[in-house]
Ligand SMILES: Nc1ncnc2c1ncn2[C@@H]1O[C@H](COP(=O)(O)OP(=O)(O)OP(=O)(O)O)[C@@H](O)[C@H]1O
């Protein structure tokens with residue numbers, strides 16, 4: 001089995017108006033990984049994703065799935081799309097059916113699956129995305145966040161080997177954004193490779209196994225979250241901020257509150273476990289340790305730990 005499930009090998013692509021959206025993209029997606037693609041608006045993330053399931057065809061270079069070069073005849077594309085499902089950035093360009101249930105069942109029905117199997121998949125996908133209560137509602141009457149969850153359920157019900165999700169948490173409220181990311185973690189635990197694009201560096205840092213950074217139609221950096229987010233020059237070039245957790249860790253280290261040789265924590269809980277407890281002068285209790293909160297202002301670490 002090839003180590004990389006999807007590969008873009010020096011992919012070039014221009015839109016009909018002449019925009020050179022991809023300029024020699026080289027990206028190899030490790031099988032079974034949780035991959036985040038970061039990059040500012042217009043970097044080429046969506047254009048690349050559309051190449052991964054054959055909606056767009058490279059003008060130069062090639063795309064490989066499971067080690068084999070993608071072919072563009074009808075049969076090969078159908079096969080590819082069964083294996084690589086995309087949740088579009090804009091749910092309105094994905095949803096079309098009358099009701100939520102019909103919408104989600106459309107894909108599995110067209111795979112020729114038995115009705116019982118279709119029903120099982122649709123029910124499971126609706127439960128996973130918490131939209132069971134909306135099953136009879138016409139999709140065009142849903143809120144944007146609800147549509148986004150239906151479009152994720154759409155792809156879940158296809159049970160592909162790779163799920164690509166273009167900005168999964170955009171427009172979701174914090175609770176549903178967290179739920180969706182947990183859902184992608186669970187799906188990934190079941191063996192599915194998950195690729196997503198995002199502008200949320202905090203989420204990418206805590207969720208992904210591997211990160212690619214795109215800019216002007218190329219990949220300008222890649223690595224584990226720890227590698228990528230400690231590369232100040234790369235972040236500067238890509239116009240990306242450091243995740244709050246990494247920033248807080250760096251500040252605590254610089255102030256001598258953490259030993260310099262400790263590894264970078266991946267969660268707030270891990271960070272707080274690293275912070276030594278000290279007595280506040282005159283109180284007998286532990287001294288408050290201040291960290292940067294969501295707005296970048298110092299807040300009590302213990303209180304933030306309880307909040308999260
Ligand atoms: N249909 C189109 N016709 C012409 N140019 C396009 C089209 N779609 C995208 N582009 C251009 O291609 C480039 C890459 O766009 P793309 O949508 O892939 O970026 P992105 O990284 O997904 O950005 P965002 O973070 O805003 O979603 C941009 O310069 C964009 O203006």
Ligand SMILES: [Mg+2]
Nearest residue numbers: 045046089166
């Ligand atoms: Mg995009």
